Amino acid sequence: MSRLPGGREGKSGLTRRESLRRAALFAASSTLPYGCTIATGPDAASLWSWPRMPPVSAPGYGTDPDLIHPAVTWPNTFDAKTRTLVAVLADILIPAEGDIPGASQAGVVDVLDEWISAPYPEQHADRQLLLAGFDWLEREAQRQHDAAFAALTRRDQLSLVDAIAFPERAYPPHLAGAVQFMARFRFLVTGMFYSSPEGIRELGYIGNQPVAGDYPGPTEEALIHLQEQLDRLGLGT
């Protein structure tokens, strides 16, 4: 079952190899052998499955791109429904706080689309994992609540997220794929948000601006904080 427009078997050897590798990985780590059928009903979790991937055949930006006027050379993937799901999920991870907008308003959905649509191996692996994860989440929302994830109440959305968002917890093995999906999605969304102008403002990064004269070094406040730590660690002089 594929949520992708025109879903077809991936043509690149790498895609297939990676797909098989992942399949083997999860088969080995799961009590439910990959590809076997299980009884589905209101109480059974949806089976993780890898979507059949449309090929990404667009060219990359090449080995000599224009660095001053960068251009993305490949088309995006998300349809409207996926965009909605990704925006809701990204904002659950990175909600708006005070005057800092949430992930979707900071443009993370676009960057994520660009990422999973890129014709490079790392991004292609993420494409499989993330699209499979979105698919799993939608099926789980349908199975448990008979509605799209984006249409659920916040409480129901969070209960689905809680089920996969803490890799350190002992989740049932059949959730391994979904847990891996959530960890990777979180890594990407967090990195994409905090490297946006809005995220940089929240983080308080100061720099990327010319400073005349000598490098000023730490502020008085920063040095006082350091001294407290040195004293605490027994490293003070």
Next chain:
Amino acid sequence: MSHVYQGFHYDAVVVGSGAGGAMAAYMLTRSGMRVLMLEAGRDYDPVRETPMFQTNAQAPLRGAPTPDKPFGFYDATVNGGWQVPGEPYTVADGSEFLWWRARMLGGRTNHWGRFSLRFSHHDFKGFSRDGHGADWPFEYADIAPWYDETERLVGVCGDNPGIEDMPDSGPGVLHKPPKPRIPELLMAAAAKKLGIPMVPMRRAILTRPVDDRQPCFWATNCGKGCSIGAAFQTTTSLLPMAKATGRLQIVTDAMVRSVHIKGDGRATGVSFINRRTRQLETLPARVVALAASACESARILLNSRTDALPDGIANSSGQVGRNLMDSTGAAVSGYVPALENRPRYNEDGHTANHLFIPWWGYDAQARGELNFPRGYHFEVGGAFPQPGLGIGFSAAGYGAELKARVRRRYGASVNLSLRGEMLPNTNCFMEIDPQVNDQWGIPVPRFHWRWSEHELNQVRHGMTTARKIIETMGGHVDEPDRSPEQAIKKGGEIIHEVGTTRMGTDRRTSVTNEWGQTWDVPNLFILDGGVFVSNPHKNCTLTLMTLAMRNADRLARAMQRGVV
């Protein structure tokens, strides 16, 4: 006697426009010689092309590395990386080796780390000290004045801490180093408790103006290149200076294939592929200086073979391609709670480490307490970085808690990167692959590689030391324990490959004399890292440039007298 190419009269052909070639051109042209320089890559102008203040958010994929740009989108490497399109190399069964190349004017100097540490008297006489490898054909004292000259010309910031591993630079030579930042100060305090020194790094970064070049303005990663000339690269310094004499002509997209010699053993010229026309062109030359990089120059010599010289030219010793060395590399990173939630300020600095840990173990080695003969240093990291995708590693959970955690952990990670000396060994060398040609029809190198116990023991020591330092900072190491075999970077991965045309005092065991002049072909010189006899832990470029300056100076005088 001079030759003409496209209307330009020249006395010497220099192959390569990176650290060695540009220095050679600078020295030769200022002595009145006319130089035709052949560069395999395209023309490149840092003033126009450097993405100085562009942010990760403005780059595709947030600037992340891809196979097209393996050090990230903004890295100043054109048509290069671990693979060059259409120009493969091969690696022998059971070996792992990586070969970084750039196909651009200025070569790898456009993106290099700018770490500029002098070799010491220990480094030039390793064999005398511990019986491994070979001694260099001169003393530190012979080359010290040339280091001063090179540092003056290049512009190096740092100081003279007066420790054994770091010979002093001459008075007034070094530029003032930048103040250390908070994570470096904390690490220095921890290192001190362990008896380990931490001192200002020396980098080829101007902190005062030099000629047309501006001092560092404490922003924008040097790996992007530097449009203001503060971070040294030949395209903003030596090449324009040499061109200003009117005696340098640069031909780009000229991929040298071979050097020709005639019956008396002298070089008569070079052949190159014009990458734009894909035609082979042949140039006559009175003097040929190869500075194409250690492995590329050795490749040219080996590919210059004739029926009479089936092993290539300048290779009566059989040493061309042998003694291939890189630096050892390994990294340890950790999380330091004492750096959590610390006050924000601008930590960009010169964008690399302001302090580093030089090798401190000479006494312990002399006492026989260490099971590896050669030293290493640590380049250290830890600052409020310009945020990129990597910040995602600090995330866990979701919502307000995730955000608070990311803010708390920002700037609280540190890392130590080991860079160590490897010894030459007979398992590490390059030769010409008998089957594979590149897109220009030029046979490609095949690499052989195996670390010895010396490097593995050194890395083990470094990993243990780095862990101790992080723990003394009150932190913990992120990764599980790794064996040295797991932790050590691949051969070539540190991009310090040298030794393939080593110099020496004996023509039976070396390719050139101490002046970079090949024993077999008196008008053929090697002015790149190929001539290194050993590969001390101190990053090769400063010494490479110093040797090129010294040896091109001698070459210029010999040419003036008509000796060469």
